[in-house]
Amino acid sequence: MEWVLTGRSVVTFDEKNSVIKRGALVVEDGKIVDLGKKDIILRRYPRYERIDVPRGIILPGFVNTHTHAAMTLLRGYADDLPLHEWLEEKIFPLEARLTEGDVYVGAKLAAAESIQAGVTTLNSMYHFMNGEARAFEETGIRAVIGHVCFSWRKEEDIRETKKLFEKWHGREGRIRVSVDPHAPYTVDPEYMKELHALAEDMQEKYGERQVIVHTHLAETEREFGLVKEKYGEHPAVKESSSVVEYLEKLGVLSEKVVAAHCVWVDERDVQILAGKRVKVVHNPVSNLKLGSGISPLRKLLKAGVTVALGTDGACSNNTLDMLETAKFASLLAKGISRDPTSLPATKVGRMLTVEGAKALMWDDEIGSLEVGKDADVIVLDFSRPGGIPLYDEFSHLVYVARSTDVKYVFVKGKLLLEEGKLLTLDLDELEREVNKTVERLLSAL
Amino acid sequence: MEWVLTGRSVVTFDEKNSVIKRGALVVEDGKIVDLGKKDIILRRYPRYERIDVPRGIILPGFVNTHTHAAMTLLRGYADDLPLHEWLEEKIFPLEARLTEGDVYVGAKLAAAESIQAGVTTLNSMYHFMNGEARAFEETGIRAVIGHVCFSWRKEEDIRETKKLFEKWHGREGRIRVSVDPHAPYTVDPEYMKELHALAEDMQEKYGERQVIVHTHLAETEREFGLVKEKYGEHPAVKESSSVVEYLEKLGVLSEKVVAAHCVWVDERDVQILAGKRVKVVHNPVSNLKLGSGISPLRKLLKAGVTVALGTDGACSNNTLDMLETAKFASLLAKGISRDPTSLPATKVGRMLTVEGAKALMWDDEIGSLEVGKDADVIVLDFSRPGGIPLYDEFSHLVYVARSTDVKYVFVKGKLLLEEGKLLTLDLDELEREVNKTVERLLSAL
Numbered sequence: 002m003e004w005v006l007t008g009r010s011v012v013t014f015d016e017k018n019s020v021i022k023r024g025a026l027v028v029e030d031g032k033i034v035d036l037g038k039k040d041i042i043l044r045r046y047p048r049y050e051r052i053d054v055p056r057g058i059i060l061p062g063f064v065n066t067h068t069h070a071a072m073t074l075l076r077g078y079a080d081d082l083p084l085h086e087w088l089e090e091k092i093f094p095l096e097a098r099l100t101e102g103d104v105y106v107g108a109k110l111a112a113a114e115s116i117q118a119g120v121t122t123l124n125s126m127y128h129f130m131n132g133e134a135r136a137f138e139e140t141g142i143r144a145v146i147g148h149v150c151f152s153w154r155k156e157e158d159i160r161e162t163k164k165l166f167e168k169w170h171g172r173e174g175r176i177r178v179s180v181d182p183h184a185p186y187t188v189d190p191e192y193m194k195e196l197h198a199l200a201e202d203m204q205e206k207y208g209e210r211q212v213i214v215h216t217h218l219a220e221t222e223r224e225f226g227l228v229k230e231k232y233g234e235h236p237a238v239k240e241s242s243s244v245v246e247y248l249e250k251l252g253v254l255s256e257k258v259v260a261a262h263c264v265w266v267d268e269r270d271v272q273i274l275a276g277k278r279v280k281v282v283h284n285p286v287s288n289l290k291l292g293s294g295i296s297p298l299r300k301l302l303k304a305g306v307t308v309a310l311g312t313d314g315a316c317s318n319n320t321l322d323m324l325e326t327a328k329f330a331s332l333l334a335k336g337i338s339r340d341p342t343s344l345p346a347t348k349v350g351r352m353l354t355v356e357g358a359k360a361l362m363w364d365d366e367i368g369s370l371e372v373g374k375d376a377d378v379i380v381l382d383f384s385r386p387g388g389i390p391l392y393d394e395f396s397h398l399v400y401v402a403r404s405t406d407v408k409y410v411f412v413k414g415k416l417l418l419e420e421g422k423l424l425t426l427d428l429d430e431l432e433r434e435v436n437k438t439v440e441r442l443l444s445a446l
Numbered sequence: 447m448e449w450v451l452t453g454r455s456v457v458t459f460d461e462k463n464s465v466i467k468r469g470a471l472v473v474e475d476g477k478i479v480d481l482g483k484k485d486i487i488l489r490r491y492p493r494y495e496r497i498d499v500p501r502g503i504i505l506p507g508f509v510n511t512h513t514h515a516a517m518t519l520l521r522g523y524a525d526d527l528p529l530h531e532w533l534e535e536k537i538f539p540l541e542a543r544l545t546e547g548d549v550y551v552g553a554k555l556a557a558a559e560s561i562q563a564g565v566t567t568l569n570s571m572y573h574f575m576n577g578e579a580r581a582f583e584e585t586g587i588r589a590v591i592g593h594v595c596f597s598w599r600k601e602e603d604i605r606e607t608k609k610l611f612e613k614w615h616g617r618e619g620r621i622r623v624s625v626d627p628h629a630p631y632t633v634d635p636e637y638m639k640e641l642h643a644l645a646e647d648m649q650e651k652y653g654e655r656q657v658i659v660h661t662h663l664a665e666t667e668r669e670f671g672l673v674k675e676k677y678g679e680h681p682a683v684k685e686s687s688s689v690v691e692y693l694e695k696l697g698v699l700s701e702k703v704v705a706a707h708c709v710w711v712d713e714r715d716v717q718i719l720a721g722k723r724v725k726v727v728h729n730p731v732s733n734l735k736l737g738s739g740i741s742p743l744r745k746l747l748k749a750g751v752t753v754a755l756g757t758d759g760a761c762s763n764n765t766l767d768m769l770e771t772a773k774f775a776s777l778l779a780k781g782i783s784r785d786p787t788s789l790p791a792t793k794v795g796r797m798l799t800v801e802g803a804k805a806l807m808w809d810d811e812i813g814s815l816e817v818g819k820d821a822d823v824i825v826l827d828f829s830r831p832g833g834i835p836l837y838d839e840f841s842h843l844v845y846v847a848r849s850t851d852v853k854y855v856f857v858k859g860k861l862l863l864e865e866g867k868l869l870t871l872d873l874d875e876l877e878r879e880v881n882k883t884v885e886r887l888l889s890a891l
Contacts, residue, residue, distance in 0.1 A: 076834075077841040081790035113831035289781030290845075292788070319845040320832055325773075332774070333781075336734030343737070345526035386558035386868075387765055387849065389521075389877055390884045396522040400735070400764040404832065405850040423831075432834055439835045 002414070004028040005049040007039045008057030008380060012394050013370040014355045018347055020394055026059055028376040031174075031414030036370060052409055054382050058394055061370050062121025062143075062377040062410065063323040064357025067215075067261040067282040067311025070125040070133050070144075071099070071107030073114065074438060076315040084221075084291055092316060096128075098442050104132030106434045112140035113423055113431060114321050118404030121377040121412045124259065124282075124311070124361055126181040126215050130161070134169045137176055141417045141425045143377060145361055147181030147215045150196055152189045159199065166203050171210050174375075175413050177363070178203070179259075184217040185244050186227035190235040190251055197253040204257075211257075211362035218260035219244050219270070221293050245270035254279050259360050261311060263301065264294040271297065275304035280360035283352075285329040286320075287313030298334050299343060309360040310352050322404045327353050331399050346395035353398075379418075380409040447859070449473040450494040452484045453502030453825060457839050458815040459800045463792055465839055471504055473821040476619075476859030481815060497854055499827050503839055506815050507566025507588075507822040507855065508768040509802025512660075512706040512727040512756025515570040515578050515589075516544070516552030518559065519883060521760040529666075529736055537761060541573075543887050549577030551879045557585035558868055558876060559766050563849030566822040566857045569704065569727075569756070569806055571626045571660050575606070579614045582621055586862045586870045588822060590806055592626030592660045595641055597634045604644065611648050616655050619820075620858050622808070623648070624704075629662040630689050631672035635680045635696055642698040649702075656702075656807035663705035664689050664715070666738050690715035699724050704805050706756060708746065709739040716742065720749035725805035728797075730774040731765075732758030743779050744788060754805040755797050767849045772798050776844050791840035798843075824863075825854040 004027070011024030013036070025042035027035040027049065035042060079091035099107075104127065115123060122143040125133055130146045137144040148165055150158040162180055170178040180200040182188040188196065197214060204212040219225075225244040232238050241247035245266055248254050254277035261282040266274065274281060283296050301308050310330055312321045327349050334344035358368025366375045381402055383391055388406060391397050410418035417425055449472070456469030458481070470487035472480040472494065480487060524536035544552075549572065560568060567588040570578055575591045582589040593610055595603040607625055615623040625645040627633040633641065642659060649657040670689040677683050682695035690711055693699050699722035706727040711719065719726060728741050746753050755775055757766045772794050779789035803813025811820045826847055828836055833851060836842050855863035862870055 074835065076837075077846060078835075078837045080838070080841045080845065081787055081792075084786055087786065110831055110834070117831060286777065289777035290786065292780045292784040292786040294784060295781060319841065322832065322848075325770075328770075329774075329777070332731060332734035333778075335737045336740060336778075339737040339739060340528075341532065341735065341737040342526055342528060347526075384873075384877075385850075386555055386562060386873065386876065387767065389555070389880055390519065392521075392523045392884075393525070396525045396764065400525065401522060403767075403848060403850060405830075405848060428829075428831065431831065432829075435834055439837075 003049045005046050006052045006059055008054045008059045010394055011036055011059040014061055014351055015369045015371050026370060028414050031376055033370060033372055033374050033376050054380050056384050057380045057382045059380050061354045061368055062379050063119050063353045064122040065120045065312055065323050066124045066309035066357045066360050067284055067313060068123055068125050069127045069314035070111035070123055071104040071127050072314030072316045073110040074107040076319045095442050098445050101129040101132040103438050104129040105136050106438050108133035108136035109140060109431055110435055111321055112136055112142045113426055116142055116410050116417050116423060118322050119379040119407035120323050124215060130165055134176060141412050141415055143175040143412050145177045145179050147179035150182050151187050152192050155192055170207050177210060179213045179215045181215045186224055190232050190237055193251060193253055200257060213259050213362055214257050215259045218263055219265040220262035222265050243270050245273050249273050264288055264296045271300050271304045275306050280307045282309050282311040283330055284311045284313040285333050286326055287317040291317050295337055299338060307356055307359050308352060309357040323353055324402050324404050327399050346399040349399045350395050376411050376414040378411045379407055381406045382408045448494040450487060450491050451497045451504055453499045453504045455839055456481055456504040459506055459796055460814045460816050471815060473859050476821055478815055478817055478819050478821050499825050501829050502825045502827045504825050506799040506813055507824045508564050508798045509567040510565045510757055510768050511569045511754035511802045511805050512729055512758060513568055513570050514572045514759035515556035515568055516549040516572050517759030517761045518555040519552040521764045540887050543890055546574040546577040548883050549574040550581050551883050553578035553581035554585060554876055555880055556766055557581055557587045558871055561587055561855050561862050561868060563767050564824040564852035565768050575610055579621060586857050586860055588620040588857050590622045590624050592624035595627050596632050597637050600637055615652050622655060624658045624660045626660045631669055635677050635682055638696060638698055645702060658704050658807055659702050660704045663708055664710040665707035667710050688715050690718050694718050709733055709741045716745050716749045720751050725752045727754050727756040728775055729756045729758040730778050731771055732762040736762050740782055744783060752801055752804050753797060754802040768798055769847050769849050772844050791844035794844045795840050821856050821859040823856045824852055826851045827853045
């Protein structure tokens with residue numbers, strides 16, 4: 002289907018951060034085929050289907066670069082508890098009961114929430130990822146999925162990961178598979194190397210589509226202590242003074258690595274991450290909520306690290322709302338540095354979009370509005386009182402926009418959200434499925 | 447008019463933080479006359495007008511305890527700039543052009559945004575407050591209004607303040623007037639005392655309705671330095687080592703004082719504020735965005751200070767969204783203390799409502815859902831995918847709720863928002879007025 006979208010402006014997030022006032026964008030066969038001034042575009046494509054949002058801002062879809070999609074099922078199940086009690090007494094017992102069917106339901110809920118909030122790509126690590134993949138295929142969202150790998154279930158992990166690649170990698174050009182070692186303290190050194198080698202193998206086997214390695218890194222202060230406790234005999238651990246240094250010595254840091262959190266990194270770690278071109282995902286809401294600490298964002302950015310944004314799972318957030326995450330990221334950086342010029346909206350907007358695409362090594366196809374890229378496009382409408390007046394698009398995007406301002410969402414040229422209504426799933430049915438699942442999970446406790 | 451509201455639960459914010467599951471609340475003649483289990487209430491009041499929100503949570507309206515309402519006109523006009531440049535080069539020149547008519551338009555916009563976001567009471571300090579008062583009277587929101595006072599315009603300030611009292615204090619039982627010294631560095635010591643005496647006079651003159659003193663306090667690190675520079679010869683300044691101590695020595699701290707910010711307060715200041723029963727308004731979004739610093743909230747609360755929440759003006763936020771402010775407050779406290787149990791949702795919910803009412807000395811009439819109080823009541827509906835499942839009302843309120851989940855708003859028993867639609871103003875007309883005003887302000891620059 003062919004579309005012309007017109008709005009107050011088109012914010013491209015191309016290299017120049019160009020904004021086209023009174024702009025329009027043309028979608029054809031899943032791609033962006035043209036963009037420019039509205040009056041010129043309309044003359045050029047008179048017969049295309051039209052979406053006109055006079056107060057609208059047309060943007061690339063947001064990239065949620067770190068989440069555990071199906072954890073929406075546990076949204077708000079346990080809060081305000083000490084980390085240990087939260088995880089061990091609340092989250093793990095419920096998670097242990099999840100089936101692939103539950104994960105499918107949770108991931109559909111995540112996809113629904115995400116699409117409504119302008120998120121067109123999810124990078125999700127969890128269990129029973131076949132369930133998530135089915136949900137993403139059906140709902141039309143773009144995703145990178147990875148089976149979370151732990152030392153205690155190596156064989157199963159590798160089998161599952163390979164199965165995911167076989168079945169899903171490249172599906173519809175919008176689902177990719179990643180290799181996901183959980184974290185340095187739950188994946189032993191040799192297994193860590195094995196998983197990185199697996200990623201290389203998969204890359205070779207599946208050709209041009211990028212294979213990334215999605216992991217948690219330096220989330221809590223005690224992480225390296227745990228690594229030393231468990232794997233202290235390994236030379237790479239022995240010779241290191243931080244978890245980042247340890248992974249470097251292990252030889253597993255590369256541009257393929259998407260490292261969530263990086264809260265506890267010192268100057269030297271930052272240099273290592275930059276040198277190895279590791280991608281960092283900042284999850285400010287989750288880091289604050291769990292009391293993990295605050296990532297040294299300015300240092301990472303200054304060192305040239307690609308930093309993207311993530312919500313983390315709904316369990317520690319408790320939303321998948323990337324606009325909220327963007328505001329937290331910007332304001333936290335300003336507040337901590339006591340410098341209101343830190344992390345300006347022009348930069349945070351890029352982190353929501355094109356930097357996320359770069360982190361996933363998918364920026365050849367998504368992340369910005371440029372001719373030839375896939376049409377992952379959203380339109381925000383600022384017509385509510387809280388959305389006017391509008392002086393500057395970037396400021397509005399980061400400091401004012403609400404997920405509910407998102408009115409239209411396309412992924413790969415397919416319309417998924419129209420006037421705020423989801424087109425690819427039945428919300429009443431979804432709610433019934435979610436309630437049924439939650440009831441079963443709780444009843445078994 | 448008489449109403450029965452039913453929902454999934456009624457969250458009262460009474461002293462016990464009671465939650466009535468499958469609850470209902472009865473509104474009559476502007477008051478809450480009954481509340482309890484839905485089935486009982488429905489039998490008791492069969493003929494009352496009904497509002498049924500099966501997934502709804504019924505709550506007291508939120509109290510925005512520090513804002514400058516009309517600054518909505520400058521929402522996003524200037525961001526990401528150094529404080530000095532932002533204020534002196536951007537905000538002040540535009541503000542200098544404002545008329546009472548503009549303030550009226552800006553305050554209507556603030557009221558519209560606030561009502562839509564479940565805020566039923568605003569505490570606003572600004573210029574041309576007759577304009578704000580008119581806007582609040584028309585739109586139906588509850589408000590405390592104060593004319594901002596500076597040393598450089600004493601006579602005008604006192605005249606204006608007295609006029610406001612005469613015209614507006616007590617109007618419709620929902621508009622009150624306060625005395626508003628701007629800040630310790632812009633109001634000289636003798637004038638500060640004079641304004642506090644004025645508040646006492648007004649209290650005496652206008653009887654039972656409480657008169658508060660609304661001011662900024664300890665917002666930035668340099669504040670006491672400025673005070674010393676300007677008023678260093680005054681004995682109260684000379685003998686003090688902080689701005690709080692100085693005001694204590696001046697004899698102007700009391701339970702009437704609503705002090706916005708209190709970012710730069712040390713242990714001793716906290717004890718003074720607690721001892722004098724000063725009310726503190728925490729404005730986390732504004733404090734972060736301007737890089738002012740982070741208020742030691744846990745210390746203030748531990749010392750027993752009444753702490754409420756505010757958005758500050760839309761210029762430094764850039765919204766008047768109290769739900770966003772609540773999430774920032776809770777998460778920032780957790781993140782800074784690195785303790786996920788800090789400032790739990792049960793407490794933050796109170797800060798949004800009853801603590802705000804206490805700060806304004808209005809908790810005899812508003813702030814909680816109790817029989818005999820005014821019916822300032824809101825209903826949130828969590829039907830969107832991002833709002834399910836719902837395990838716990840408090841958690842949902844602070845970590846999940848969006849201003850757009852607010853579907854019904856009553857102030858003093860009058861319905862102002864119905865199914866998300868504003869009943870007391872025409873949004874298209876408001877938008878035209880706002881755009882016209884902004885155009886005029888900008889064209890004159």
